[in-house]
Amino acid sequence: MLTNLSIKNYALIEDLQISFNNGLSIITGETGAGKSILLGGLSLILGKRADLSSVKNTSKKCIVEATFDIVNYNLKSFFKNEDLDYEAETIIRREILPSGKSRAFINDSPVTLNTLTQLGNYLIDIHSQHQTLELTNDDFQFQIIDALAKNTKLLEAYNTTLVSYNQVEKTLELLKNQKAEAVKEYDYNLFLFNELEEAKLVSGELEELENEYESLNNVEEIKEELLLSNQLLNDEQIGILSNLTQLKNSLQKLSKLSKTYSELFNRVNSVLIELDDVVGDIEKAQDNLEANPNRLEEVNTKLQKIHNLLLKHSASNIVELIDIKTELSNKVLATQTIDDTIFEKENLKKDLEEQLNKLAKELHKNRSKVIPELTKQLETILAELGMPNAKFNISVFQQDTFYSNGNDKLNFLFTANKGGEFKPLKKAASGGELSRIMLAVKSILAKYVQLPSIMFDEIDTGVSGEISNKMAIIMQQMSKSMQVFTITHLPQIAAKGDTHFKVFKEDLNNKTITQMVKLNTEERIVEIAQMLGGKEMSTSAIAHAKQLLN
Structure with a gap:
């Protein structure tokens, strides 16, 4: 409920501070006194767009602040989802700066207008001619019926299932599109994969094959050079090993004379040992070297295949080719298994569809059950409000389509006159009749759900004193379970309030300002x-x- 309202520098309001109680609060004042200004300021709290032209003194900022007691509104999850601090006494503040920029705060945390509007919908309902038009909206009409039918939990279950159903349906569509594309590419991808698979690629083998190819392709030249190398090392007259052995023997004799010669001997001896190994490796290479045209052809073929694959796939090495093969394998496998995935998703969709149909059937059953009671209550209240011939013809019928609240289509028909033709509300009811119907609806809803505080803006326009008295009684009854405000020009309604506020203009320091006071x-x-x-x-x-x- 709204407990405090502060408005500064807005239109004709300079500085207004007012506190409210529960029950039925009456607001009166002469035409033009500023009641609409009060509503305008309150609308800023509910997320209405700010307008610099509404600021009284444009050199100062306009501030509208409202305090709400929200203990009974089950809004902790809303605050958590919006990452806001939850307070039992929540303060909403709106500022319009001299620059025209607007800021909004909930418990001192800056918020967007969208967040402010969402919270405002839970807190206060300003009932105006525009809001009355909600009556003609299917969604609002369903809300009325579902409130009486106590369908809240069923609707939550239905909505959760519908989200899953829509996700599966979207996934199925995506999978089927993927399958259509994959089928087109499957044969080509399979061919490319098999080509790479048959190549039996191994990381690092390209360098080994190229080395082997060079050896096989130049076998005669290599033989000649190895023979020459062997001769240079082993020739008895001029061979390096023979001469080096003599050098070693000479230095060995000198090594006993000084450390210098000893070190020289050791170095030459090391070289000799290393050359002995070299000779062994050359002889081994000579023994292993032989012409092998078949192997040369085999290596050449493999190298050509690898180079062709590198060129074909724009790859720089075998590792990239192996990665491409893996990717092609995944594509081929995905194409081969996509039918299984589609089959699983279609079964899941079927299960969810069965659940939705079951929940929608239950919703339809509950709605059909309460419609006679709703019709009776509406017609009884409207008879008291001077519409004795008002009749409703309300029905729901199931469709094959899943809507956001079930699979029902709603006919909410009305006639104000005896024997009149039933038509949709927007065609059958005048503005004044819609206002009275809305009052009847709100009074019924108040018995079944926790409604936000409601402010009726001159809902009594054009009604007689006797009917206005009935309206006041209805609002009194509503105020037992919720906070109700009504702006009125009728004394019969004004007298029924628990508290009474007067809006008026006065001239102070050559300026006209709007004030609001609580009357004793x-x-x-x-x-x-x-x-x-x-x-x-x-x-x-x-x-x-x-x-x-x-």
Whole structure:
């Protein structure tokens, strides 16, 4: 419920601070006194777009702040989802800066207008001619029926299942599109994969094959050079090993004479040992070397195949070719297994569809069950509100389509006149009739669900004193379970309030400003007497005012 409202520097309001209680609060004032300004300021709290032209003094910022007691509204999950601090007494603030820029805060945390609007929908409902048009909307009409049918948990289960169903349906469509594309490419991908698979590629083999090819392709030249190398090392007269052995022997004799010669001997001896190994390796190479045309052809063929594959796939090495082969394998496998995946998803879709149909059937059953009671209550209340011939013809019928709230289509038909043709509300009811129907609807809903605080903006326009008295009684009954405000020009309604506020203009320092005050009992008598008989109050008007208040 709204507990405090502060408006500064907005339109004709300079600085207004007002506190509210539960129950039925009456707001009265002469035409033009500023009641619409009050609603405008309150609308900023509910997310309405800011307008610099509404600021009284454009050199200062405009601030509208409202405090709400939200203990009974089950809004902790909303605050958690929006990453806001939850407070039992939540403060919403809206600022319009001199630059025209607007800022919004919930418990001192900056928020977007969208977040502000969402929270505002839970907190206060300003009932105006525009809001009355919601009555003609299917979604709102379903909300009325579902409230009476106590379908909240069923709708939550249905919505959760519908989300899963839509996701599966979307995935299925994607899979089928992928399959269509994959089938087109399957044969080509399989050919490329098999080609790479048959090549039996091994990481690092390209360098080994190229080395082997060079050896096989130049076998005669290599033989000649190895023979020459062997001769240079082993020739008895001029061979390197023979001469080096003599050098070693000479230095060995000198090594006993000084450390210098000893070190030289050791170095030459090391070289000799290394050359002995070289000779062994050359002889081994000579023994292993032989012409092998078949192997040369085999290596050449493999090298050509690898180079062709590198060129074909724009790869720089065998590792990249192996990666491409893996990717092609995955594509081929995906094409081969996509039918299984589609089959699984179609079965899941079928299961979810069965669940949706079951939940939708239950929703339809509950709605059909409460429609007669809703019709009866609406017609009874409207008869009290001066519409004795008002009749409703409400029905739901199931469709094959899953909507956001089931698979029902709704006919919410109305006639205001006896024997009249039933038509949709927007075609059959006038603005005044819609206002009374909305009052009836809200009064019924208040019995079944926790509604936000509601403010009726001159819902009594154009009704007689007797009917306005009935309206006031309905609003009184509603105020037992929720906070109700009503802006009224009728004394019969004004007298029914638990608290009474007056909006008025006054001139201060050559400026006209709008004020709002809470009236005490004596002030209420005067206000209602003036509503009955004008500024010049008669004794009978005062007596009548007291009678209404009692």
